[in-house]
Amino acid sequence: MKALKKMAFSTAVFLCLNGFTKTSNLIEKLNSPANKEKLNFISQTEKTFNKVELLHLGKKSFQKRIKLINEAENFIYHTVPYWHNDEKGNEIYKAFFKKKEQNPDIDLKLIMDWSSNITASDPLGKKIYNRINKVFRGNVLRWNHPNWLRQWSLKIAENHVHEKMLIVDGKSLIIGGMNNGTSYYGQGPESWHDTDLYIEGPAALKGAKIFSKVNALGNYLKDYKNKVPISRKKRIWLFQKSMFPGSEKIYYPSKHYKISHKRGRLEKAVRDSLKELEYLDEDTLIKEEEGKTPVRLIYDNPLINYKLDNKNKLQKFNKTIDTVEFILKHSKNEAIFIIPYFTLTKNFQNILLKAQKRGVQIKVLTNSIKSMDYFPEFMHNAMIYSYKKLLQNGAQIYEWQGHEGLKDLERVHNCKIPDSFWPGSTIHSKLAIFDDQVSMVSSHNFNLRSEKYNSEITALIEDRAFTKNIKSIFYKAVSDKQPRKRKITCGKLKLDYPQQTKLIKFSDIRSHFKKGKRFKVKIPHLLRRYL
Numbered sequence: 001m002k003a004l005k006k007m008a009f010s011t012a013v014f015l016c017l018n019g020f021t022k023t024s025n026l027i028e029k030l031n032s033p034a035n036k037e038k039l040n041f042i043s044q045t046e047k048t049f050n051k052v053e054l055l056h057l058g059k060k061s062f063q064k065r066i067k068l069i070n071e072a073e074n075f076i077y078h079t080v081p082y083w084h085n086d087e088k089g090n091e092i093y094k095a096f097f098k099k100k101e102q103n104p105d106i107d108l109k110l111i112m113d114w115s116s117n118i119t120a121s122d123p124l125g126k127k128i129y130n131r132i133n134k135v136f137r138g139n140v141l142r143w144n145h146p147n148w149l150r151q152w153s154l155k156i157a158e159n160h161v162h163e164k165m166l167i168v169d170g171k172s173l174i175i176g177g178m179n180n181g182t183s184y185y186g187q188g189p190e191s192w193h194d195t196d197l198y199i200e201g202p203a204a205l206k207g208a209k210i211f212s213k214v215n216a217l218g219n220y221l222k223d224y225k226n227k228v229p230i231s232r233k234k235r236i237w238l239f240q241k242s243m244f245p246g247s248e249k250i251y252y253p254s255k256h257y258k259i260s261h262k263r264g265r266l267e268k269a270v271r272d273s274l275k276e277l278e279y280l281d282e283d284t285l286i287k288e289e290e291g292k293t294p295v296r297l298i299y300d301n302p303l304i305n306y307k308l309d310n311k312n313k314l315q316k317f318n319k320t321i322d323t324v325e326f327i328l329k330h331s332k333n334e335a336i337f338i339i340p341y342f343t344l345t346k347n348f349q350n351i352l353l354k355a356q357k358r359g360v361q362i363k364v365l366t367n368s369i370k371s372m373d374y375f376p377e378f379m380h381n382a383m384i385y386s387y388k389k390l391l392q393n394g395a396q397i398y399e400w401q402g403h404e405g406l407k408d409l410e411r412v413h414n415c416k417i418p419d420s421f422w423p424g425s426t427i428h429s430k431l432a433i434f435d436d437q438v439s440m441v442s443s444h445n446f447n448l449r450s451e452k453y454n455s456e457i458t459a460l461i462e463d464r465a466f467t468k469n470i471k472s473i474f475y476k477a478v479s480d481k482q483p484r485k486r487k488i489t490c491g492k493l494k495l496d497y498p499q500q501t502k503l504i505k506f507s508d509i510r511s512h513f514k515k516g517k518r519f520k521v522k523i524p525h526l527l528r529r530y531l
Helices: 002-018 026-030 033-043 058-071 087-102 129-135 202-221 232-243 247-251 265-275 319-330 346-357 376-392 404-413 448-453 464-478 506-513 519-526
Strands: 048-056 075-079 107-113 140-143 165-168 172-176 195-200 293-300 306-308 314-316 334-338 361-367 396-400 431-434 438-442 454-462 487-490 493-496 501-504
Touching (some): 026 438, 033 293, 033 319, 048 058, 048 202, 058 087, 058 172, 075 202, 087 129, 140 202, 172 438, 195 438, 202 232, 202 265, 202 293, 202 454, 232 265, 293 319, 319 431, 319 438, 319 448, 361 464, 376 396, 376 519, 404 487, 404 493, 431 464, 438 464, 448 454
Parallel strands (some): 075 107, 107 140, 361 396
Antiparallel strands (some): 048 195, 075 165, 165 172, 293 454, 306 314, 431 438, 438 454
């Protein structure tokens, strides 16, 4: 009888803990055979097991990058949209210069966005670009430059490279939000709030292969003598077939085009680019079983991300956003996003709204007008347009307050705050957390530009401990109690840490939607492809 009572008690406890709470095992759900196959299909990648490290804030990422560059033996592949001619930008340059002197045979390749020189105030290349190009021995691809003279290259607001990758010897990989510059890697009042991810293992080789294929595609397209099909459908089909063989059968299920030999040379160019990496598959990587963290590396490119719909028309898609949608459908409790520029597409807004209505609490940390890095009023108005429906349906949106509070303390008390206390003047991290179990670290801003017009790289991590570390970044910022507990040093004074975020209510933005004023948020919203 005692045994039966004990069993009944244990069963009751189990049901209380598992049956009558909202606790869900998201990782187990995603690893069921059906869901795993579906996720493989949506993301067009499979998970591998790796060693990972969160590199939050620039100092940590900068130190890791310098270390990797110094230790490189065979090659360094680097994708960075913008390389600035400032203190940290030049320190990264010097690290590459020193490595090239020590090892003249090392293979250095670089992909930058074509607009990098303009963004870095170096249009003629005299400040830093020409020096970079010399160190990389001309192996610098300026992605989709207008001088490619392709029809899509003249649409200067579209088809930008935005992923950030540093790949060393096919063994180590850093991805995330950081470009090369002091704002990203520095400390102090002008530094940014940004986050990278270090990966060691098979995912690094996947990153190297992605880089090699993108580099091959770009070098093929920049030579206008290399022909591509005039038909847009045939061209995209060829890009898919060349870059990711087999994907064209998924996105063009009933189509098989005949491509002339001259226009079919792209496949060979991409295949040849991968031959340099063949030796890595066997004996140079850490063994997969040594890594403990499951990682999926998801790559999006707007030149390739199209599929035929039921009416035989081209439809753009985004693997990162589709993956978020799939994970949200299996989430039960909450989804947290850190999004620098909250200018959402209608598609992504609806994905978040559906999850919120289903009972998943949506929480977002984004920039305020105080912390925005460019055109603050205009950009913030564009973001407010995306706030409306989400706030009305119960989503929580927090705005980052930047460094104004800390600067006020310095002025009021006439003292100096050490560099290590500054948390980031503007949010540039791109993070997502699902049910405290699954997370994303990305270059993807989860906004219209990233969804429609930029190439992006995302790491999806199915690991509770790692996700807990990412979530702490969010809660350290939004907690009402944390700032009062934390103290900040200002000269000889110990002061209370100012509130880092503000929870936005619909009443805070209601006035923007009154008649006669709505155009102030509507016009920036319509122009968000340029933001």
